[in-house]
Amino acid sequence: MKFEIFVTLKKEVLDPQGKAVEGAIQNLGLSNISNIRQGKYFTLEVNDSNEEKATQQAEEACKKLLANLTIEEYSIKKIG
Amino acid sequence: MKFEIFVTLKKEVLDPQGKAVEGAIQNLGLSNISNIRQGKYFTLEVNDSNEEKATQQAEEACKKLLANLTIEEYSIKKIG
Amino acid sequence: MKASVIVFPGSNCDRDVQVALQKFQIDTTMVWHQETSLPKSDLVVLPGGFSYGDYLRCGSMASKSKVMNEVIKHAKDGGYVFGICNGFQILTETGLLPGALLRNSKLKFICKNVFIKTTNNQTAFTKKIPENKILSIPIAHNEGNYFASKEEIQSLKEYNQIVFQYCDEEGNISGESNPNGSFLNIAGISNQTKNVLGMMPHPERSIDQLLGGVDGQGIFQSLL
Amino acid sequence: METVSVDQAIKLGLTSSEFEKIKELIGREPNFTELGIFSAMWNEHCSYKSSRVWLSQLPTKNKYVIQGPGENAGVIDIGGEDVAIFKIESHNHPSYIEPYQGAATGVGGILRDVFTMGARPVANLNSIRFGRPEHAKTKYLLNGVVSGIAGYGNCMGIPTVGGEVEFDECYDGNILVNAMNIGIAKKDKVFLSIASGIGNPVIYVGSKTGRDGIHGASMASQEFDDNSEAKKPTVQVGDPFAEKLLLEACLELMKTDTIVSIQDMGAAGLTSSSVEMASKGKLGIEIDLNKVPCREENMQPFELMLSESQERMLIVLKEGKEKEAEKIFKKWDLDFSVIGKMTDSKNLVLHFKDEIVCDIPITSLADEAPKYNRKWESTPLPQEIDMDQKLKDLDIKTCLKQLLSHENQANKTWVWEQYDHMVMGDTIQKPGGDAAVVRVHGTNKALAASVDCTPRYCLAHPFTGGMQAVCETYRNLSAVGAEPRAITNCLNFGNPEKKEIMGQFVDVIKGIKEACTELDYPVISGNVSLYNETNGVGIKPTPTIGGVGLIQDVNNTMTYGLKSSDSLLIVVGETKGHIHQSALCHDILYLKKGPPPTMNLQEEKKNSFFIRDLIEKKLTQSVHDVSDGGIALAIAEMCMAGTIGAKISTNLTGPERIKYLFGEDQARYIIEIKKEDLNNLVQMAKEQEISMTQLGSTNLEQFAIDEIKISVDEMIKLNNNWFYNYNSN
Numbered sequence A, B: 001m002k003f004e005i006f007v008t009l010k011k012e013v014l015d016p017q018g019k020a021v022e023g024a025i026q027n028l029g030l031s032n033i034s035n036i037r038q039g040k041y042f043t044l045e046v047n048d049s050n051e052e053k054a055t056q057q058a059e060e061a062c063k064k065l066l067a068n069l070t071i072e073e074y075s076i077k078k079i080g
Numbered sequence C: 001m002k003a004s005v006i007v008f009p010g011s012n013c014d015r016d017v018q019v020a021l022q023k024f025q026i027d028t029t030m031v032w033h034q035e036t037s038l039p040k041s042d043l044v045v046l047p048g049g050f051s052y053g054d055y056l057r058c059g060s061m062a063s064k065s066k067v068m069n070e071v072i073k074h075a076k077d078g079g080y081v082f083g084i085c086n087g088f089q090i091l092t093e094t095g096l097l098p099g100a101l102l103r104n105s106k107l108k109f110i111c112k113n114v115f116i117k118t119t120n121n122q123t124a125f126t127k128k129i130p131e132n133k134i135l136s137i138p139i140a141h142n143e144g145n146y147f148a149s150k151e152e153i154q155s156l157k158e159y160n161q162i163v164f165q166y167c168d169e170e171g172n173i174s175g176e177s178n179p180n181g182s183f184l185n186i187a188g189i190s191n192q193t194k195n196v197l198g199m200m201p202h203p204e205r206s207i208d209q210l211l212g213g214v215d216g217q218g219i220f221q222s223l224l
Numbered sequence D: 001m002e003t004v005s006v007d008q009a010i011k012l013g014l015t016s017s018e019f020e021k022i023k024e025l026i027g028r029e030p031n032f033t034e035l036g037i038f039s040a041m042w043n044e045h046c047s048y049k050s051s052r053v054w055l056s057q058l059p060t061k062n063k064y065v066i067q068g069p070g071e072n073a074g075v076i077d078i079g080g081e082d083v084a085i086f087k088i089e090s091h092n093h094p095s096y097i098e099p100y101q102g103a104a105t106g107v108g109g110i111l112r113d114v115f116t117m118g119a120r121p122v123a124n125l126n127s128i129r130f131g132r133p134e135h136a137k138t139k140y141l142l143n144g145v146v147s148g149i150a151g152y153g154n155c156m157g158i159p160t161v162g163g164e165v166e167f168d169e170c171y172d173g174n175i176l177v178n179a180m181n182i183g184i185a186k187k188d189k190v191f192l193s194i195a196s197g198i199g200n201p202v203i204y205v206g207s208k209t210g211r212d213g214i215h216g217a218s219m220a221s222q223e224f225d226d227n228s229e230a231k232k233p234t235v236q237v238g239d240p241f242a243e244k245l246l247l248e249a250c251l252e253l254m255k256t257d258t259i260v261s262i263q264d265m266g267a268a269g270l271t272s273s274s275v276e277m278a279s280k281g282k283l284g285i286e287i288d289l290n291k292v293p294c295r296e297e298n299m300q301p302f303e304l305m306l307s308e309s310q311e312r313m314l315i316v317l318k319e320g321k322e323k324e325a326e327k328i329f330k331k332w333d334l335d336f337s338v339i340g341k342m343t344d345s346k347n348l349v350l351h352f353k354d355e356i357v358c359d360i361p362i363t364s365l366a367d368e369a370p371k372y373n374r375k376w377e378s379t380p381l382p383q384e385i386d387m388d389q390k391l392k393d394l395d396i397k398t399c400l401k402q403l404l405s406h407e408n409q410a411n412k413t414w415v416w417e418q419y420d421h422m423v424m425g426d427t428i429q430k431p432g433g434d435a436a437v438v439r440v441h442g443t444n445k446a447l448a449a450s451v452d453c454t455p456r457y458c459l460a461h462p463f464t465g466g467m468q469a470v471c472e473t474y475r476n477l478s479a480v481g482a483e484p485r486a487i488t489n490c491l492n493f494g495n496p497e498k499k500e501i502m503g504q505f506v507d508v509i510k511g512i513k514e515a516c517t518e519l520d521y522p523v524i525s526g527n528v529s530l531y532n533e534t535n536g537v538g539i540k541p542t543p544t545i546g547g548v549g550l551i552q553d554v555n556n557t558m559t560y561g562l563k564s565s566d567s568l569l570i571v572v573g574e575t576k577g578h579i580h581q582s583a584l585c586h587d588i589l590y591l592k593k594g595p596p597p598t599m600n601l602q603e604e605k606k607n608s609f610f611i612r613d614l615i616e617k618k619l620t621q622s623v624h625d626v627s628d629g630g631i632a633l634a635i636a637e638m639c640m641a642g643t644i645g646a647k648i649s650t651n652l653t654g655p656e657r658i659k660y661l662f663g664e665d666q667a668r669y670i671i672e673i674k675k676e677d678l679n680n681l682v683q684m685a686k687e688q689e690i691s692m693t694q695l696g697s698t699n700l701e702q703f704a705i706d707e708i709k710i711s712v713d714e715m716i717k718l719n720n721n722w723f724y725n726y727n728s729n
């Protein structure tokens, strides 16, 4: 079973990368673009045909490693 | 108009991060999880009500800055 | 005084810190991250470097190493734990210290001498340094931009956990003297019980006049 | 077996006559895998087919050299049981295509060259050259290259302690990224790549093989045109973390008694590493490609043999030592696979699935590789031109300010602050000085290193330019108190099929040869990068020289910042006022004609001995070599580094004064001395027939040249800002 995982900084956490990217985008003349936030994106496979169990394992991977819950939040999506 | 952007390494390009993360996940006992690839995830707003034009600007941001087309590819999704 | 230096895959200041500890006659053992027990030690050092390549988040994967269970136990029992640079990042990832270290605000690796003020000399690591003493110590990092939630900052202040702050030569703590965007110019913090210290600057690089300075030695002397 | 056509050979970068030669050598048509292997081994990058005849002229020996060119890196004696192992290598083409990864993998490659020989790498240096700052790609390339070098070196925990950065129009379409590394080993623990022992197992260690950079080596041997970006092969992505593990694992293995020979997989990957080991040992090698650890599915023999995936090594073990070795690589979480053995067949034999997919004599790939004696035409020494009209009205203060704020003379802190230059705890002189100084861990001695080249001299007169590059490193090392011991070189040129370019190459080599011979400062390793051309326009000849010297006592090293406001300033070496091809003429006045300064190797040697003697006797307060920008810039730099002023008088006017201040006569140093030492010094100089002139004295906060004054603070501002301003938007 394949999953997509999104890890993003919590809203109240400053995002230095997003901010720098936004500056750079403005410099490129793309002045309509704003509010850029940068996060991480993972794809992974879980070798378990039971959807609930598989999701639970993906969930665990997020909590234990992929996201730092002090500053980040995550969401999971099954894609196949 | 809000967009989501996914930037991932091309399939044939080495993903050192994904590789290291996979090792760590295995060590955590999540042995069912495999094939991890790590990419970047952006959300941004384009101040243009014309969907086509807005998408075009998001596209340009990807090509010029957000993705390194030599090793990465991107996809764009309108989310609001 | 006995110390253990934990070696993670990708640690690269492990030897440097060993040299420093030995210079102060601290008996030092190197401990591989897969060990399940610690040699008897008063102090555990998590050295600088790029554990696991700094991939995913700095320190994230190292914080899950087997030996870290023992380090956490050691800290909970009141033993000293000292995280330098990547070691600091590992300590926040384990939760032994609050907050997180984000990318430097200019998104570049910075290696240079900076000034830090010893805001708190009531810890085991700073007790021989005069209060508010300004030290010149090098930094070398990409992710040293300290962040914590409002509540965490509140509690850091309340329990007097801010140990070092970036400042200028005269001791002014300001935006200009902040090399990486750190909240409140924080360069180092301790836990509430003051037996765990994490700092981004490298005191082990500042113990030899020939290499540019000796301001780091106060920290090692405090531990003796 | 599928047959191949001459068209395929040409697509792989071979010529039709080379294709004929292959058929002749193996007595049949090669198959596709074999053709690929030939194309990799016979391209310029691996075979040195255009350069070999000339490279063999370089002097490679003095009493310190333990291993000269021909191995992964050169080795010199640095006293006691210690040796220094070093080399420089180019990664120009990949860095232009993907600056971050190109530069990063360049650093990774040179590190492997050094640690494969048993050394722990202790110092990185780099020489990087870009097009004009205003060129559309320059900022992107500069940022990518610098962060790539930083990314790899920092993660490895090896300090990057020196280098050079230059901008010039000729690099607009061909940037140069030359990376150097120095390592330290014990004399009796140096490992070579000569295989031996029929039946000994061949093992593969490190990361898995993917389709990275297939044909990277032949790309490095072709000119760019407008389509190159579309044609590029899969870019290699560096994994410094994997390399750090590989380094530690290899050094751990080297402590055991298991290794026969070891070779990193660099350009042309498994092909060149296996062929070189077998060729040097005059043996055959048999590899089972089914055993190669793969990252991707369905990899074909051609791909497996030509992949340039990074962070891999090939090792010949003593028989029966496989388990012992495997344990170490497993501990470090690396791939380990026994993939073949050494044989007496003298052939490269490859098995894949159940077939033999390649069976060719090793000699045909190595010794029989083509060697060309290309046509060449020497560049004559340009005539001097009369510049007095142009020089006579120049305002000295303006000239100095323009030089200080010019990108090529600007302070490079922005660059090296991104490099961890202190890790390993032995950096005594960080970037910014004349040469980097790194203590040999646990001892009282230190290595000094510097990389240099002045391409504008090399273009004007390649023979002189070749000599000058060698001498500049020699001087930089001398200025910090080191005894220069040997060099490594990276020869970056345009298309050697053009006789003017080949002529530049030949002249430069002759110049290097002359200087190395006279200075007893041999070449122990190096690399050639040709075809640095875009749309038919080549770069200036750029022979980057990396010099290494020894300081016997770390307490006897010298820096160039002024130390007190009460000392004397002296120039050692003769000042004639050679202004042609100076930084002032070239970069500020755009007067690019005329000969470069004349080299006098006897003077170089004499003056260097003199300076080192003064440093050892503690008779100098500071020392700086005079290079770009002449006396004026050299003193300005000493003022800025020490935040102390200086006051000099020239007793000259008009063009003569300009030439005196900004001329770039060679073999010179500025020294700061205590007043009371003057007489002693004058006496010593007289005895040793050293030309020495008192320039003036140090001062409080100003740099004063005759009636002209500029504050040290202002100079610092001008000099410090260029890189920050350029990169701030």
Ligand SMILES: Nc1ncnc2c1ncn2[C@@H]1O[C@H](COP(=O)(O)OP(=O)(O)O)[C@@H](O)[C@H]1O
Pocket: D126, D127, D128, D160, D161, D162, D163, D164, D165, D409, D412, D415, D416, D430, D431, D432, D433, D434, D435, D436, D450, D451, D452, D476, D627, D628
């Ligand atoms: N790319 C670089 N990496 C590290 N250090 C550099 C780099 N470029 C320049 N430097 C350092 O800046 C100083 C000045 O360089 P340069 O102007 O080339 O000096 P010089 O002309 O005396 O050789 C040297 O110490 C050099 O090592």
Ligand SMILES: [Mg+2]
Pocket: D164, D451, D452, D453
């Ligand atoms: Mg130079």
